[in-house]
Amino acid sequence: MGGGVYHALQRNGGLISSRLGVKFRVSQVAVRDVSKSRPVDIPRARLTQDWRAVVENPETDIVCELMGGVTTAKAVITTALKLGKPVVTANKALLSACGEELFELAKQRGTSLYYEASVAGGIPIIKVLREALIGNRITRLYGIVNGTCNYILTRMKLEGADFSAVLADAQRLGFAEAEPSLDVDGHDGAQKIGILASLAHGFWVPPAQIHTEGIREVTPLDIQFAEQLGYTIKLIAMVKKFDAGRSGKTTRIQVSITPTLVPSSHVLANVNHVFNAVLVRGDVVGDTLYYGRGAGQDATASSVLSDIADAALDLQCHTEQRVPAFVPHENDGEVVKIDDTISRYYLRLSVVDKPGTLARIAALLGQSKIGISSVIQPEGHEGESVPLILMIHDASFAAMSKALTKIGRLPVIKGTPVLFRVENFE
Numbered sequence: 001m002g003g004g005v006y007h008a009l010q011r012n013g014g015l016i017s018s019r020l021g022v023k024f025r026v027s028q029v030a031v032r033d034v035s036k037s038r039p040v041d042i043p044r045a046r047l048t049q050d051w052r053a054v055v056e057n058p059e060t061d062i063v064c065e066l067m068g069g070v071t072t073a074k075a076v077i078t079t080a081l082k083l084g085k086p087v088v089t090a091n092k093a094l095l096s097a098c099g100e101e102l103f104e105l106a107k108q109r110g111t112s113l114y115y116e117a118s119v120a121g122g123i124p125i126i127k128v129l130r131e132a133l134i135g136n137r138i139t140r141l142y143g144i145v146n147g148t149c150n151y152i153l154t155r156m157k158l159e160g161a162d163f164s165a166v167l168a169d170a171q172r173l174g175f176a177e178a179e180p181s182l183d184v185d186g187h188d189g190a191q192k193i194g195i196l197a198s199l200a201h202g203f204w205v206p207p208a209q210i211h212t213e214g215i216r217e218v219t220p221l222d223i224q225f226a227e228q229l230g231y232t233i234k235l236i237a238m239v240k241k242f243d244a245g246r247s248g249k250t251t252r253i254q255v256s257i258t259p260t261l262v263p264s265s266h267v268l269a270n271v272n273h274v275f276n277a278v279l280v281r282g283d284v285v286g287d288t289l290y291y292g293r294g295a296g297q298d299a300t301a302s303s304v305l306s307d308i309a310d311a312a313l314d315l316q317c318h319t320e321q322r323v324p325a326f327v328p329h330e331n332d333g334e335v336v337k338i339d340d341t342i343s344r345y346y347l348r349l350s351v352v353d354k355p356g357t358l359a360r361i362a363a364l365l366g367q368s369k370i371g372i373s374s375v376i377q378p379e380g381h382e383g384e385s386v387p388l389i390l391m392i393h394d395a396s397f398a399a400m401s402k403a404l405t406k407i408g409r410l411p412v413i414k415g416t417p418v419l420f421r422v423e424n425f426e
């Protein structure tokens with residue numbers, strides 16, 4: 001995407017200059033291999049394999065780190081920040097792992113670290129949380145932030161196809177990586193929701209505290225049953241703010257990413273293919289929604305340009321900490337353990353079709369004070385395995401897991417139960 005940024009600057013650099021009164025010049029571009037042929041025509045003299053030469057060049061006022069990875073990228077960013085140079089990055093993996101440390105370094109050196117492109121590509125969600133909604137406490141944040149998963153789930157729904165068949169096709173078409181785990185197992189989305197949660201709530205949320213589930217378990221059958229019940233399955237990243245509770249912590253939040261049933265009439269259910277969307281609820285503004293392309297070099301370049309413009313304005317106006325990139329302001333925030341969170345659930349069991357099965361399952365759920373709101377059991381032949389779908393009323397994840405362990409031990413249960421959350425956006 002570095003090429004996309006170069007191209008966008010060539011196209012609209014003049015426009016930005018006329019809007020800001022600041023002229024941009026790409027002084028140098030560091031790449032891994034200068035001899036490689038590139039779709040964007042960058043003069044050979046500007047290319048170098050020595051990133052240090054670019055960062056330390058006295059003519060470089062703003063450093064853009066668009067190489068990805070964590071080791072060299074971290075060296076690039078820390079070197080620049082130590083020199084007091086503002087940095088623009090799109091690197092969610094690095095921010096997720098070391099964001100707190102890097103933001104602190106920027107603060108110490110009186111400069112800024114900009115990261116609009118690190119979450120949801122072209123959607124300016126960082127600016128929204130940093131600036132536009134600064135007067136709000138963020139009570140809920142829901143996001144479809146991984147384009148690959150959204151693309152796969154959309155096609156599974158439209159075509160009734162299997163996860164693995166759609167994944168293989170997505171890889172062929174370039175919508176999924178050859179090594180898809182970062183996306184389909186939820187880790188990429190977890191990195192992004194961790195960044196948004198930290199920004200929205202003012203304390204750092206490390207990846208280990210984010211409950212992460214991917215989409216491998218979702219089957220065409222689940223999509224079909226969900227549809228019958230009026231829901232669509234999406235990979236939803238969420239941040240929910242709770243009351244102080246017994247812990248006495250001022251800010252308690254749930255941060256998770258899970259396949260989730262959302263009402264088909266809800267706007268997030270209709271965000272399809274590679275598109276991303278983020279719904280932010282503020283205590284003053286209410287619900288707000290942001291939609292756009294979550295990846296791709298042009299969409300992401302738009303976010304990088306916005307950061308470059310901000311960095312330039314700050315340099316011009318000597319306001320390096322005008323809107324600090326990340327402001328720790330909650331000293332005793334806490335991420336609630338997933339076991340203590342409450343949700344409605346969709347439960348799919350594979351059961352032997354025989355009289356009394358449902359009653360035994362309902363009894364085990366009842367022992368854990370878990371109520372069933374509806375049931376679907378397609379007609380089968382006695383003695384055969386059939387799917388049994390239960391919609392479950394609000395229950396804690398701990399209670400649900402305990403009940404599922406007991407249910408799983410019943411001889412009539414075949415295979416592993418599948419459990420997804422149901423979100424009604426209340």
Ligand SMILES: NC(=O)c1ccc[n+]([C@@H]2O[C@H](COP(=O)([O-])OP(=O)(O)OC[C@H]3O[C@@H](n4cnc5c(N)ncnc54)[C@H](OP(=O)(O)O)[C@@H]3O)[C@@H](O)[C@H]2O)c1
Nearest residue numbers: 001002030031032033066067068072090091295296297300
């Ligand atoms: N692509 C997207 O849609 C997108 C969206 C949001 C965020 N991001 C983030 O943007 C970052 C880059 O992703 P990408 O997809 O653009 O990756 P990419 O296509 O692999 O590009 C990486 C670039 O960095 C250069 N590079 C790598 N290691 C280097 C080194 N040691 N020294 C100098 N240059 C080096 C590469 O040079 P060569 O060209 O010579 O190989 C290449 O130009 C990642 O953090 C990613 O998470 C990407």
